[in-house]
Amino acid sequence: MSALRAEARTALAIARKDAVAELRGRHATVSTLFFSAVVLLLFGFALGPDSARLAAAAPGLLWLAVVFAGLLAVTRLHLLETDDGALEQLALYPVSRRAIYAGKALGGMAVMLVLGLVVLGAVGVLFAVDVASAWLPLLTTIVLGAVGIAAVGTFYAGVTVRLRAREVMLPLLMLPVLAPLLLAAVKATAAALAGDPFGELGAWLQLLVAFDVIMVVAGAATYGYLLED
């Protein structure tokens, strides 16, 4: 039992380390948020000006913006390691690989959560969607989506971080895997905003939970192989 607690402590320590580094730098968080805002603006230009069409498309646009900004965010978190060989040092510690993965994913999750909330608010404003009335299911969806994107993103960022052509490789590998998360999150968001007329919200949230669980397990199980090389 204490072994598990030690792992948890390690994971939190890593997450805290990342958070401190991130807060000190702060460029990445701000630029990522700004990037998502720009993406939303571009969506407005591309699909507007019909506000009815934009409001209908809002759930999809929300999650597309979150996913794209998420690509930047997870790359950022792993770059923190490679810039001074910290990843190799991390691998040398007698720490469980799962704990390292969990720590990095936790950091990613925190970033994605902030991102999701900010984008949710921006979408509410830009596309005239009432996000306040359905705040609980929307918040749940954002949390579940954040976990999934962080889990998958941490994994693939680790996989591509030392490769050439990684700027292209990360999205290319990560985005297809995220397709079911995107689908479920968008459907859940749309259902929540509409007041769940068909009672499908629960089903989509369950799919998100299943996705999250599977991906966290897969990521944790295989992350160790990444660090060994």
Added chain:
Amino acid sequence: MTDAGFVIAAYAVIIGGLGLYTVTLWRRLNSARRELDRDDEAR
């Protein structure tokens, strides 16, 4: 295009593609084996 056109397009690409892949695979295999033989002789 009539239905026949689509059928032909489908089969041409699939069966033709199989053949094309097979032929290129042969060439890649022969080329790789030749390089190995050359290495063995050089040594």
Added chain:
Amino acid sequence: MKTRILGFAALAAVAAMTAIALFVVPADLNQGDAQRIMYPHVASAWLGYLSFGVTAISGILWLWKRDLRFDAIAVSGAEIGVMFTAFAIWGGMMWGRPIWGVFWQWEDPRLTTTALLLALYVGYLLFRRLTDDPQRRATRAAIVGIVAAVDIPIVHFSVEWWRGLHQTATIASPDRVLNPAAPMIFVGTLLGMLGAFTLAWGYLMIRRYQLARAELAREEAVRIGRLEDARRGVARSEAAR
């Protein structure tokens, strides 16, 4: 030698089944001649999925046994899988245009899942090319392949739900030929085509595996060659001193 026999058998079978599918089997009552596309389309799709299963399992076996032959199997499965999956999508599009009126639509869960499958394994193949060290490459490819394989059932499930919740008029289904009530001659032709394609698959897998082994041997030889050059260079500079 046995492989060559397999190759000839595959060639004969594919040629025969193509002739049967195009000229012998009758056209479908509802879908007409376009239904003939289903035979190679379905066969390609199944072999695409089979290939990727082989890739995923070989990846796991590599991680477990550390035998590079498993990685050779994995890359063979991925390359051949990409080919068959591309065929399946092409067949689906050629069927879709006359039947649905469009080359693509989002309601069919298998079409969208298969497209994603293609994306995942093209990514896998591109990803492999970025690492030169065979062991590292095998390990990285294995974990990417495993996560990709794990994603596929999730994708399929979610797209099924997506289609199910969408209230639209019924769209003609591509797999009437798989329907248990379908006439025997259709089912027989499909199974025959599947068998012929599987023979071809087996032959191509063997040849691609041989290619992978040869390339591994070449890489090894190049590395040894460089080591010897380096050693000779060191010896020369020592002698010069």
